[in-house]
Amino acid sequence: MLKVGLTGGIGAGKSEVSRLLAGFGAVLVDADRIAREVVEPGTPGLRAVVEEFGPDILDGEGALDRPALGAVVFADPERLAALNAIVHPLVRARSAELEGAADPGAVVVHDVPLLTENGLAPLYDLVVVVDASPATQLDRLVRLRGMTEQDARSRMAAQATREQRLAVADLVIDNDGPLDELEPQVRALWSRLTARAAEG
CATH class of the missing domain: 1.10.720 (Transcription Termination Factor Rho, Rna-binding Domain; Chain A, Domain 1)
Known part of the structure; x- marks a missing residue:
């Protein structure tokens, strides 16, 4: 079994990545x-x-x-x-x-929003961080989730910084672009995870 910790800041697109991984066959544990x-x-x-x-x-x-x-x-x-x-x-x-x-033999993906904040990286075989710039996060929270800018900024400020998340990452998914650029990255990630799981 390969235990993967998946994290990312609010609005970075972590939920979309976990949805795609589950579609490829991952066992999803959604915190x-x-x-x-x-x-x-x-x-x-x-x-x-x-x-x-x-x-x-x-x-x-x-x-x-x-x-x-x-x-x-x-x-x-x-x-x-x-x-x-x-x-x-x-x-x-x-x-x-x-x-x-x-x-x-499963790839078990733990979708954990506060993985970095709670020091949970050592619990997993690999940590995958879904990364987006703070400007992209803010835009998505306001435009797609209907938050006020102030509320969005306070939610972001309550989380780890981008640098802190990247510091615990073994693999990074860049989700600063449009959604159609995400799927090929996640497919490639899935290939790596299944190969690693097969190694035991």
Whole structure:
């Protein structure tokens, strides 16, 4: 089994790369999706978040109101750390379960937005960074995700710098250009990963 850590700054296109890799046959362990699952209504994770942040972070249906929680944690590093202390152990446990269920010869891609920030690079056989310039990230967040420029900049500032991410990379996917330039790079990456997995 080849364990790959996939990361990239917000708006860099990491999700598109993970989607393509899954299409080629990778076993995808998506930390963001798992992070949503572990705080769904009725979970111990959601109860712990409400205990920490109060009932104002719930919507009318009793589910997590992500924008309300985001407004609290992205403006305050201490509150963000408190949230991470609840969610990250739950995500790690579920990720380990999914990885354990994969075929021994599989390429397991862990899609981890905060890989660099949390010092997780040593957990993987290879780290792949999806890279885009801060200007490209900002443009995509405002134009494609409808964020305000201020909100986009604060989300970017809460993450590792481009230089910090590149410092932990074994392989880099350049996603500064249009989407049609991405697929051939990911196909080439998949060839390298499968060859490496076959070596054992």
